[in-house]
Amino acid sequence: MNITTRIRKFPFWSWVWFLLGLLYFVMPLLATFEFSLGMERDVIGFKAYQTAFADPEFLETFGYSVFLATMTIIVSIILIVPTAYWIRLRLPEARRTVEFITLLPFVIPAIILVFGLIRVYSSPLNIPFTEVTLIKPLTNFNFGTNVLIVGGYMVLGLPYMYRSVDTGMRTVDVRTLTEAAQSLGASWYVIITRVILPNIRTALLSGALLTFAIVLGEVVLASFLGIPAFGPYLFLLGQHRAYEPAALTFATFLITWAAMGIIQLITGGQGQAAGAH
């Protein structure tokens, strides 16, 4: 190979685009990191991180978001796995309807969802045509808003969770597995928990991590429902502090990175994108 063809073979423009993209990715993180280190005058240090992490309100709100994310993931799995399984096994004619529903959150942005939820659940649920109240307005008490926000987060994560689970079930032959388990005398409960769930654990993990990444930084549902989660806390902190929000932003990025990195690792690059923008 002579020198001219070698130059011609060198993918110059590909490198240009790639480096440009890399720059776009890295710059904001570098800038945030650099800024977060400058809390003490003339000293480069992790003071902002110490202060931010030591704030009891941070621990509370962050813990609350982790709790909400965990609840969302658990309830999603309980709801979606049996549904997807049932559709594969017994009810293929419901597939199109259910898939359509799982795509609806793409059409209904978070701000619209929370608007609708508040409109519906801020009035009490009465027995029809009477004044007898069955449930008081969900938006009025703690447990009620928690139910609403977990439901809302489930909706936001629905497209990713369902697709993840459904793809997982396609790769393992659920029908054969079920037949094998039944011929050994397993009950439905045992089939789901001991046969199906372990076989789709990769799909579950990637769906769960994605949901976790969505819920952790989510601010729209949480702030409109008045939930003391991490997103609203970070937003408020940004109103009157400078360095701590930068530190928390960088930390959030690292967590998102860890979640996505694990997904890439376990699914071999089949990860999906989501977002609560």
Place this chain on the structure above:
Amino acid sequence: MTQTTLPASKMPTPRSNLRNWIGVIPFFLFALLFIFLPSVRLFIGSFTNADGQFTFENVIELFTQKYILDSYLLSIRISAVTALGGGIFGFLLAYSVTVGGLPKSLRSALVTFSGVASNFAGVPLAFAFVATLGRTGFVTAVLKDVFGLNIYDAGFNLYSFMGLSLTYMYFQFPLMVLIMAPALDGLKREWREAAENLGANSMQYWLRIALPILLPSILGAMILLFGNAFGAYATAYALTGGRLPIITIQIGAQVRGDVLHNPNLGNAMAMGMVFIMAISLAGYSWLQGKTERWLR
């Protein structure tokens, strides 16, 4: 779990019977409570006046109130610009790591990074961009100190249309990379070889063969990007504090009750958004059908 209530006697016959629908009741109940009821409530509300009677007033007001129409247009403009810009840049990036001749290892790095960036949005993203391109931001300072270029004197402002677009780009082009990389893999080597054997150069191959095949998936992906930006709220709110009145921010103000006169107008504004999103999604699924003919 409803399944436990059903007899585990024998494997199903493929014929459906009504009892099988019991298994999906929990899912439909969930969809009813958390998706359909809220949407239907907004839908009914947008055709109701303050006294609870049917009216078209709210919907008409969407088109006659200048500030609402302007908000829709601003949202559409910002979504279109970032979908186009993010789409083109994302496509070039996806091209560079798939068929562009870069080492294989860079591909998985880029895909992982894209997965992260497309999920890195909302408040943290806004803060990161303030630290980057704000008045005292890192890049702003570097440009000033090293290149002697003060971008704020040159008319740039992070808290404007352009600044918000640049911020949105951070989650837009990675999404394009994630969608386009598999599509570019679908280009068969034989097509290129056949074209070259017939004497086509690289330019002709791309313009006459590859791009026409990819066009539906490129357009489809850009529509997704459009919807992605159109529904965004937190990023814009955290960055501009509501000074850039895109439609999601206007709706947010309605939910908060900042705007006094007509609560049902808020419903109509929300329905207008859902309508635009639904059209986008319909366009997307139509284009998907076209794509599948070639790229499978």
